[in-house]
Structures are given as C-alpha cells and as structure tokens.
Amino acid sequence: MLNKILKHFENGNENIQKSISHLLKNYNFNPYHNTLHNLTVAYYVSLVKPNDDCLIVASLFHDFKHSGGKFKDDKNIEISIEEFSKFCDDELSFSKYEKAYIKELIEITMFPYSIKTKDLLNQDFILIREADASSLAVDYGVF
Secondary structure, eight states, X not given: OHHHXXXXXXXXXXXXXXXXXXXXXXXXXXXXXXXXXXXXXXXXXXXXXXTOHHHHHHXXXXXXXXXXXXXXXXXXXXXXXHHHHHHHHHHOOOOHHHHHHHHHHHHTTOSSOOXXXXXXXXHHHHHHHHHHHHHHHHHTTOO
16 A cells, blocks of 8 residues: 555655655554554545645644554644644745644544534545545555
C-alpha cells in the first residue's frame, strides 16, 4: 500500500512533496496511528479533491507524532498542530489563511468526534473525517 500511495503523490506540488518527505523522515511506528495511516487518509482525500493542497496536507499531519494511546486525542491533536505549524513556518508556502484552515482541518479529526451544525455544512470537514475512519478498513486488510 505504501508504494501505491507514494507513486500516487510523486507528481504532487512542492508543499505535498515536502510534507510527505517530512512524514517519512519522522516515521511513527504506532500500531495504528502511524505514518502509513496518515498517508492513507491523504490518499483517500486526494481521490475526491486532488487539487486541494490544504486538505491533503492536513490529512498528512492529522495524526502526526500521535502518542499511540499515551495521551487523550485532544493532546494528540495539539501536538499535530504544533508540529505542522513548526514545519509549515520553515518549509511550506501557505498563506496565513490557509495555515489557519489546515489547523482547523486537523482539529476536526479529533476523536471522539463532536458534531456541530457548522461541521455538517463543510464538505472538507466531512471528507477528512470519513477518510480518517475509512482508513481503518485498509489498515486492517478489509479492502
């Protein structure tokens, strides 16, 4: 699966390429919330919205450096957002509005999900959450 995903993104733009490279250099070996999980979620998202760099990069970082159960998910999300922010400031070219939106997209993946009316109106929120949940089937060989 990893090779298929990497091939899928090999012609991605610079922000996506740099983000994938950073993920691979900092590979997370958790049993579930690992680098392959992040890449799988980004892959699913990109199948629906292939040119949405914010959504794809948010997917790549949504469980970055996940504690694997050591912390509650609000802390894991906080860590992911901090790590994205540091990397983005140094390496990526997003506007301040795009950065804020990526952080919001990462935050919406917090589990358990809290449903708010505004969340149901944002297709990107729904897509990243569905891709996150759907990757469970791939990670465990259902598909």
